[in-house]
Amino acid sequence: MIKIFEPVELGSLKLSNRVFMAPMTRSRADNSNAVVTERHAKYYSQRASAGLIISEGTSVSKRSVGYVNVPGIYSENQTEAWKQVTRAVHDKGGHIFVQFWHVGRISHPDLLNGKLPLAPSAINPNKNVRTYNGRLKSVTPKEITVDEIKQTVNEFKQAALNAIEAGFDGVEIHASNGYLFHQFFNNVSNKRTDEYGGSNENKSRFLFEVIDALKDIIPENKIGIRLNPMMHGASGIWVDEQTADTFDYIVNKLNDYDTAYLHLTRPAKIIDEPYFIKDVISHYRNIYKGILVANGNYDLESAEKEIASQHADAVAFGVPFIANPDLVNRFRNGYPLAEADKNTFYTSGDKGYIDYPNFEDQ
């Protein structure tokens, strides 16, 4: 049991271990400007011993928001506020990427000043959305025009400028879990007949346009990409005969770039179809030549195995980091893990956020 505690290089960054913290929305930016606060700085600094922290999904624009109390990185105020977070993590010797989030159709006019959510096609994902007026049914989104796609690419570009200003070590593009990029990749959510629909090249065009735009702002090796290729039956995304081929295409094309990493989530639900990739990590390890980060219901033993077998270079842990700010130390010493309280995942305040103690301080 040693590999997971070995350092790993991510571009020019030297990370002290391979236990990464997965991005997690915690809905604590409960203020009108969607800015992070001292409380966020404390939360992230408590977890700074992770090899890399990937921040909660962070809105790249006003139109990209899909959940309550999510912080943004599109305004000056927000950018300024993030500085206290990056500083607090760096002061403890940690590293932090910001996760760029555009939810596409997983939103509601109540979160968008009355505007319709944007999506590749006008297809309702039939999902409940958490708004300030409680859980509401999603609506049929507006089919995004090519001009709006270009504008959205520019929003990512501005967010990258802000991320540098805020002191982040890099950015992760949230191209998974049924949000805007994933909506372009999937045949059920993308029925376009223009250059953004149909072929693999077209369905992934928006992703590569965003990567190309970010490259002008931030070194390629500070850009990570998150995918959940076999997500099925959630947020209106369904795997079909073409899905694996589309993701094979995307991952192959990522090999043409010198990005920081590819972050893959294993499917929560496995279906017994010949076209379904059951072992996403080893499948894409065979294709992807860069740093691969695995995620999805790992414990120390399974994570160590994934790294020792060279299927992954690092493993990102989500829920375990909520109740165990000192997860790395607990793993190292074989200390027991505390259990996270699901009721406080998305609530306000300190409870269930910054009040989980380190094992050695108990």
Ligand SMILES: Cc1cc2nc3c(=O)[nH]c(=O)nc-3n(C[C@H](O)[C@H](O)[C@H](O)COP(=O)(O)O)c2cc1C
């Ligand atoms: C409370 C919570 C919030 C999450 N928010 C995000 C998010 O903002 N962005 C994202 O890509 N994934 C998000 N996820 C998914 C996690 O990053 C991760 O993929 C998932 O929890 C599985 O990993 P785990 O088994 O180690 O927890 C969230 C998960 C949880 C539990």
